[in-house]
Amino acid sequence: MESNVSSLYIHFPYCKSFCNYxxxxxxxxxxxxxxxxxxxxxxxxxxxxxxxxxYKFSLLPLETLYLGGGTPSLWGVQGIEFLxxxxxxxxxxxxxxxxxxxxxxxxxxSIEEIERWRELGVxxxxxxxxxxxxxxxxxxxxxxxxxEVDELLSYLGKKNYNFSVDLLLGIPYQGRNLQREIExxxxxxxxxxxxxxxxxxxxxxxxxxxxxxxxxxAEYLFLVEELxxxxxxxxxxxxxxxxxxxxxHNQAYWEQKxxxxxxxxxxxxxxxxKNSAYRYKWTEKDLTLEEEFLSKAELYEERVFLAxxxxxxxxxxELDSSKQKIIEEWGNRNLxxxxxxxxxxxxxxxxxxxxxxxxx
Numbered sequence: 001m002e003s004n005v006s007s008l009y010i011h012f013p014y015c016k017s018f019c020n021y022x023x024x025x026x027x028x029x030x031x032x033x034x035x036x037x038x039x040x041x042x043x044x045x046x047x048x049x050x051x052x053x054x055y056k057f058s059l060l061p062l063e064t065l066y067l068g069g070g071t072p073s074l075w076g077v078q079g080i081e082f083l084x085x086x087x088x089x090x091x092x093x094x095x096x097x098x099x100x101x102x103x104x105x106x107x108x109x110s111i112e113e114i115e116r117w118r119e120l121g122v123x124x125x126x127x128x129x130x131x132x133x134x135x136x137x138x139x140x141x142x143x144x145x146x147x148e149v150d151e152l153l154s155y156l157g158k159k160n161y162n163f164s165v166d167l168l169l170g171i172p173y174q175g176r177n178l179q180r181e182i183e184x185x186x187x188x189x190x191x192x193x194x195x196x197x198x199x200x201x202x203x204x205x206x207x208x209x210x211x212x213x214x215x216x217x218a219e220y221l222f223l224v225e226e227l228x229x230x231x232x233x234x235x236x237x238x239x240x241x242x243x244x245x246x247x248x249h250n251q252a253y254w255e256q257k258x259x260x261x262x263x264x265x266x267x268x269x270x271x272x273x274k275n276s277a278y279r280y281k282w283t284e285k286d287l288t289l290e291e292e293f294l295s296k297a298e299l300y301e302e303r304v305f306l307a308x309x310x311x312x313x314x315x316x317x318e319l320d321s322s323k324q325k326i327i328e329e330w331g332n333r334n335l336x337x338x339x340x341x342x343x344x345x346x347x348x349x350x351x352x353x354x355x356x357x358x359x360x
Contacts, residue, residue, distance in 0.1 A: 003055065003056055003057045003058065003272075004057065004058050004059075004060050004258070005052070005057055005058070005059055005060065005258040005259070005260055005270065006059075006060040006061065006062055006063040006064070006095065006258075007062065007063060007064040007065075007066075007249060007252045007257065007258065007259040007260065008062055008064070008065050008066070008092070008259070008260045008261070008262070009066045009068060009249070009259055009260070009261045009262070009263075009266055009267075009268070010041070010065075010066070010067050010068070010072075010261075010262045010263050010266070011068055011069060011070065011261070011262070011263030011264060011265060011266035011282075012037075012067060012068070012069040012070045012071070012072040012074070012075055012079070012263060013037075013069060013070045013263065013264050013265070013284075014034070014037075014069070014070050014071060014074055014075075015069070015070055015071045015074070016071065016074065016108060016143055033078055034075065034078055034079065034082070037263075038082050038086075040263075040264070040287070041082075041086065041262050041263065042086065043287055044262045044263070044282060044287060045086075045090055045262060047287065047289070048260055048262065048268070049090075051270070051278075051280070052260075055270055055272060055278065057258070057270060059092070059260075060095075061093040061094060061095040061098070062092065062093065062094050062095060062098050062100075063095050063097070063098055063099065063248065064098065064099045064100075064101075064248050064249035064252060065094065065098060065099075065100045065101070065121075065249075066100075066101045066249045067101065067102045067103060067122075068101075068103050068126075069103055070103075071103070071104075071105045071108050071128075072102055072103050072104070073102065073103065073104035073105060073108045073109035073113065074105075074108050074109075076109075076113055077113065077116065080113075080116050080117060080119075080120050083120060084120060094121050098121065098123075099123065099124055099247075099248045099249060100120075100121045100122045100123050100124065101122070101124040101125070101126055101247070101249060102117055102122045102124070102125055102126070103125075103126045103127075103128060104125050104126070104127055104128070104152070105127070105128045105143075105144060106127065106128075106129065106144035106145075106148035106149045106151070106152045106153075107143065107144035107145065107148040107152075108144070109152070111155055114155070114156075118161075123161075123162060124162045124163065124164070124247075125156060125161060125162070125163040125164070126163070126164045126165075126166070126192075126194070127152060127153065127156070127163055127164065127165045127166065127190075128166050129149055129153075129165045129166055129167060129185065130142055130166055130167065130168045131167070131168060131171060131173075131176075131181065132146070132149065132167075132180075132181040132182075132184040132185050133146070133173070133176060133177070133180075133181055134146045135173060135175060136171055136173045136176060136181075139171065139172055139173045139206060139209075140168065140171060153165070153185070153188035153190070154188060156188065156190075157187075157188035157189045157190075160189075162191050162192075162245065163190055163191060163192070164190060164191065164192035164193060164194055164241075164247070165185050165190045165192075165193050165194075166193075166194050166195070166196070167181070167182075167185065167193060167194070167195045167196075167223075168195070168196055168197075168198050169195055169196065169197045169198065169216060169219045169220055169223065170197045170198045170210065170211055170215075170216035170219065171198050171210075171211075172198075172206035172207075172209035172210050172211075173209075174209070174211070178219055178222060178223065179222070179226065182223065182226050182227070186230055186232075190232075191241060191242050191245040192232070192239070192240065192241040192242070192245050192246070192247065193227060193232055193239075193240045193241070194238055194239050194240075195220075195223055195238055195239075195240070196238050197216055197220065198210070217350060220346070220350060221346055221347070221350075224240075224346045227240045233311075234311065234346065235310060235311045236250070236254065236309055236310045236311070237309045237310075237349045237352060251310075253269075253306070254306045254307070254309060254310055255306075256269075256271055256277070256299070256302065256303060256306065257269075257271060258270045258271050261280075261281075261282070262282070263282065264282055264283070264284045264285070265281065265282060265283075265284050266281070266282050267279065267280070267281040267282075268280050268281075274299075275295075275296040275299065276293060276294060276295065276296065276299070277293070277294040277299055278291070278292075278293055278294075279291070279292050279293075279294060280292075301360050303318075304318075304319070304356065304359060304360060305352075305356050308342065308344060308352065308355070308356065309349075309352065311337075311343055312341065312343070313338060313341035313342045313343035313344070314341055314342050315340065315341045315342075316339060316340035316341065316342055317340075319342070319359070323359055326358055326359055327339065327342055327359075330344075330348065330355065334347055335347055335348035335351065335355065336348065
C-alpha cells in the first residue's frame with residue numbers, strides 16, 4: 001500500500017454570527033488580521049509534518065484542497081495572502097487538476113474577493129444558502145438576505161464557475177414551498193447540491209416547530225426526484241451533482257483515503273495499511289491532538305458504512321456470506337437498488353444507520 005497523501009482540509013472557525021442550529025465549532029473573530037489563527041496553522045503544520053515523517057508518508061501535490069468552516073470567505077485578502085505564502089513556504093504544491101474548494105456565504109464575500117481566490121487556485125465554491133426563502137432564512141438565524149443569495153449565485157452562474165449550494169431539509173417553517181426553492185436555486189445552474197436534514201437537540205429554540213418525520217421524509221424523496229429530473233444525480237446520501245462534478249475531496253473520506261487537516265476541531269486521517277489507520281482531531285483551544293488507531297475490524301465497519309452512503313456501494317463479496325440473507329431482505333423492503341454491488345435506494349439511504357446496525 002502506497003503511503004502517500006494528496007488531500008488537505010483547513011478549518012477556518014470564524015463566523016459573523018452564530019446560526020441557531022449549528023453545532024460546528026465556530027467563533028466570532030476578535031482580530032481582523034487573524035494573526036493568532038495564522039500562527040496556529042503554522043504550528044499545526046509542523047506537528048503534521050512530524051507525523052508524516054513518523055509514519056513514512058510522502059506529501060504529493062494536492063489533488064484536493066478544501067477550506068471549510070465556519071465562514072472561510074471571511075478570511076478575505078488576509079487569508080489569500082497568508083495561504084499563498086504558507087503553501088509556498090511549506091512546499092505544498094497543487095496538482096494541475098487539483099480540486100480547490102472554498103466555502104462561501106452570501107453577504108460574506110465580495111466579487112473582487114472571489115476573483116482573488118480564483119487567482120490563488122480556487123476552482124470550486126460551496127455556497128451556504130440553506131434555504132431559498134426569506135422567512136426560512138430568518139427562522140434559521142442566517143444573516144444573509146435572499147437578495148444577497150441572488151447576487152452571489154447570479155455572478156457564479158453567469159461566469160460559468162463550478163459551484164455547489166447547500167439546502168437544509170426538515171426546518172422549523174411550516175410555510176415552506178420546497179419546489180419553489182429548488183427551482184429558485186437551479187435557475188443559477190449550480191453544478192452540485194448538498195442537502196442535509198436538520199438534526200438538533202431538545203434545547204433547540206424552535207424544537208416544537210420542527211416538522212414530523214413523515215414530512216421530512218417526503219421532502220427528501222421529493223428533492224431526490226426533482227433534482228434527478230434536472231440532471232443533478234444523487235451520488236451519496238446527501239449529495240447531488242452533474243456527471244463529473246462530484247466532490248472529489250468528500251469522496252476521499254468515503255473511500256478511506258488519507259486526508260490531512262489543520263485548524264481547530266479539524267480531523268485528519270492516515271491510511272497506514274489495509275488493516276490499520278491513524279485518525280487525529282485538533283482540539284478547539286490549543287495545539288493538542290486527540291488521537292486514535294483503528295483496527296482491522298473497525299476499518300471494516302467504517303468501510304461498510306461509508307460505502308453504503310454512496311451510489312458506488314460495496315461489492316457483495318466483501319460481505320460475509322451470512323449477511324446475504326439480510327441484504328436480500330432489504331430488497332424485499334424496497335431498500336435495495338442493486339445487489340452486487342450493494343447499493344441502497346433513496347428509501348434505504350433514509351434508514352442508513354439502522355441498516356448498518358442490522359448488517360454489523
